[in-house]
Amino acid sequence: MTKEMATSSRVLEQGLDEALLMAVNVTKHYPMGVRALDGVSLAVRRGEILGIMGRSGSGKSTLLHILGCLDRPTAGEVWIEGTEVTGLPEAALPALRLRKLGFVFQSHNLVPSLTALENVALPLRYLRVPVRRAMEKARAALEAVGLSDRVHHLPVQLSGGQQQRVAVARALVNDPALVLADEPTGALDSQTARELLALMRRLSAERGQTFVVVTHDPLVGQACDRIVTMVDGRIRPAV
């Protein structure tokens, strides 16, 4: 048995209480017979940083979308904090994303017409948190990522690295169970990428925050607690 499979199986055997996130035999087929995911199972523990690596087209972004309830699998189940989210109706998913998940994408993460502070406060706005409270929390989140001096800047006035840190602050502002990051360093130079990864590690250590990071950047791999590699829609057994 491979290391990854052994880990997943162990977590599965330990039951839902132990795993924050579980994917069980997740399959995604597209018309014309394309199999983006072919029976993927994995489990993520609370406070863990899991890296999902693989080449372009290996299915890692599709997996991330399904784990993040942005897309539905053709078959299989996804469990988040003991709830089977694949069985939830479509209308329940925005609220689930809002309360339990945070997202960081590769680039163009921010709403251009909103300041850094307003971007971070966006999930709280959708949660109908009173404005004053939302702004306080957003300010604290920006402080946590070292951007307290950039709160009123528009995205266009921030560097790429600063924009990604604002995105991380936004992903964390609603205290989600899980942050999903899709190539978060993909548009950054190596120095800025290192700083962002250091930030994620610090947040994981300080807050016990769980991250699932899709990447093909070896630098990101080094920052993760555990790596799974995807090939042709499957998790590749380690050699």
Add this chain to the structure above:
Amino acid sequence: MEMLRNLYRRRLRTGLTVLGIAVGILAFTVMGGMAEKIDLIIEGGKAYFTHRIAVRSTGGMLRLNLLNPDDIEAVKAVAGVQEVETQIMLPMDETAGFEVTPRFLVGVELPGFLRAQELAEQGGLRLREGSWWQPEDRNVAVLGSAVARKMNLGVGDTLEARGKEFQVLGVLEETYSVPDGWALIPQADAREIMLADSSLLQALGLDGFVTNAYALVDPAEGDLITERMASALRQGFLLYSPQQLAEAAGQASAILNTAILGSGIIAVIVGALSVVNTMFMAVGERTREIGIKKAIGASRWDILREFLLESVIIGTLGGLLGVGLGGLTISGINWLTQGQGTPIFLLTGRLAVAGILFAALLGAAAGALPALRAASLDPVEALREY
């Protein structure tokens, strides 16, 4: 705030779209201003005729549409008739051509005429300034507001009309109706002018004849008294009850308003099409942003509301600008045509509010389809856009 910034970021496009709506609302406001004025004239006319049964002679073969003293006595004798107001009505200036409020010299008999004004309640003519003449006075006049304005006359001035001079003793309150174009003069003066102008009337010696008569009645009994009058009078009369006059006025008002406002509304709808275009472009440009918002938990309603609000803001701005420009246009046209004595357009508060609300609603309607498209975007598809 976000919506305003989004609109400001594309300010040229937003500006042009707002202008599109504004031009439509401008047309709506100006057309509506005309409809409001017509409404006011018709309402004034209705008020004037509420207590009056109009009595006219068909004139028979000779088309001498005159009423003789016996006819007037017969009208007075009909049960329910409280007073009879007689008039000799003559064009003030036969060479004046088209006038918004046509001017007439109207010969009336005091004090009967004044009693009739009291009985007519809100439909009665009242003095704004000056006084009425005494029953034996001659060559005096009380002017309707449009006559005073157009001819620039006030109390103490002299009115020259049909080769005679009249000293102006008073000016009437504005009625927004036909009497604004009247210059009231003693009936004896009017009869003199009528006879002097017609050798036929001189030959016939039609002394004591009048052109119009109005029987003052209780409005609730208008139809009943009209019927009684019809059977009491000899053949050759046309009678119009207050209800008939009000119905005719109401119909004319409805048709005119539909035609005038309809053309304004079409102009606004054309303007609204630019909002549809602008909002579809906005959705296209901001697909990635919509994807991110959906990913972080925005519901369909959240997205729908954001785009709808943006189009409502565009509509409202267009409405405000359109009503503002409409107000300026109306003031300008009224200033240019003030020589007519009566303003042609009237910008009322309800018209201004209707214009702005209409623009906002149309903004919402025009933005509905693009907003629905934005709200129903698949987040995964939307996130692929850069």
